[in-house]
Amino acid sequence: MKNHFFTRFMWTITILGFIGACQTSAVTLNFNGLATLTNFGSLTEQGFTFTGNGTHFVLPGGSNACSPDCAFNGTDYLATNGSSGSLTFTLAGGGVFSLTQFDGAELRAGNINSIQLDATLSNSTNISTSFNVDGINDGGGALADFETFTVNGFTNLTSLTFRGISGAFAIDNVNLLSGESASVPEPTSLAFLAFAFACLGSKKIFLKS
Ligand SMILES: [Ca+2]
Ligand SMILES: [Ca+2]
Ligand SMILES: [Ca+2]
Numbered sequence: 001m002k003n004h005f006f007t008r009f010m011w012t013i014t015i016l017g018f019i020g021a022c023q024t025s026a027v028t029l030n031f032n033g034l035a036t037l038t039n040f041g042s043l044t045e046q047g048f049t050f051t052g053n054g055t056h057f058v059l060p061g062g063s064n065a066c067s068p069d070c071a072f073n074g075t076d077y078l079a080t081n082g083s084s085g086s087l088t089f090t091l092a093g094g095g096v097f098s099l100t101q102f103d104g105a106e107l108r109a110g111n112i113n114s115i116q117l118d119a120t121l122s123n124s125t126n127i128s129t130s131f132n133v134d135g136i137n138d139g140g141g142a143l144a145d146f147e148t149f150t151v152n153g154f155t156n157l158t159s160l161t162f163r164g165i166s167g168a169f170a171i172d173n174v175n176l177l178s179g180e181s182a183s184v185p186e187p188t189s190l191a192f193l194a195f196a197f198a199c200l201g202s203k204k205i206f207l208k209s
Contacts, residue, residue, distance in 0.1 A: 024098070024177040031076045031172060034058040036065065047178060049092045050078065054085035059170070061139070069139020070170070071105040073146050077172035079107050086163040087171065091178055096122045098155040101175040103146040107168035109137040115169050117151070120159040127154070130165065146172060155181035 027046040034043065037058040042051040057079045059065045061072035070079065078087055091097045104115045116130040129151070137145040154160070155177075162171055 024179040024181060026100075026175065026177050029174040029176065031058055031078055034076050036060060036076075044092050047092050048097070048176060049090050051088045051090075052078075052080065052085070053088065055081040056085050056087060057081070061145075061170075066108075068108060069141070070107050071137055071145040072140045073103070073105075073144075073172060075172065077103075077146075077170050079168065079170040080164060081107065081168045083164070083166040085168065086161050088159060088161040089174070089176070090159050094158075095178065096156045096158055096180055097160075098157060098177040098181045099151045099160055099174070100154075100177065101148060101150050101173075102162075103148050103172040103174075104131060104133060104162075105146040105170045106133050106135065106137045107164075107170050108139070109135065111137075111167040112164040112169050114165045115149075115171070116163050116165050117154065118161045118163070119154055119157045122156045122158055129154075133169075146170070148173075 027048070029045050029048060029050070031045065034040075034045075035058065037043075039056060040052060040058060042049055043058075044050075058076050059070055059079050060076050061070050061074075071077070080087065089097075089099075099117070099119070106112050112133060114130045114132045116128065118126065118128045120126055131149045134147055136143050139145070162169070
């Protein structure tokens with residue numbers, strides 16, 4: 001009897017954990033099809049709004065976009081110019097989201113040393129991190145100008161800002177999760193909860209007998 005109860009309890013916790021994890025919805029913002037726009041202000045793609053500050057663009061990259069060549073990956077991407085430019089993401093209509101990965105580059109070789117991320121969490125605290133760029137950028141040439149950066153710990157955000165340190169940068173393929181990032185109970189927590197429940201169950205059985 002107790003074993004059945006135990007099994008049911010463990011399944012319930014596991015399923016609740018999975019349901020929690022499924023509350024998020026993943027999107028990749030690729031900015032494709034937006035054409036070349038200078039100082040676009042705010043745009044929305046797949047439920048996310050991105051706002052440019054300072055001089056900012058949607059660029060197709062390569063020699064057609066700017067001289068000397070800007071970063072190129074064969075698709076449209078977001079970029080800023082000058083050291084005061086930044087790009088801020090929010091969930092359209094409000095709500096929390098997470099950042100997991102993005103492609104980043106110097107807009108031109110030597111423009112920046114790193115891309116800095118500043119975010120505000122749902123509990124109003126601010127977090128920050130930065131990613132060094134490799135300095136490789138030959139525009140429309142064969143070298144890969146963009147790098148893919150994996151981001152940890154940027155969950156339950158209400159606002160996320162990218163900026164180049166210190167100059168023009170480019171981003172593309174921004175991987176975001178909309179919704180609360182559920183924390184699936186860890187095995188140790190599960191064991192503790194199971195133990196607590198088992199104790200309650202035993203007490204109940206003991207009182208009945
Ligand atoms: Ca793109
Ligand atoms: Ca290139
Ligand atoms: Ca690069």
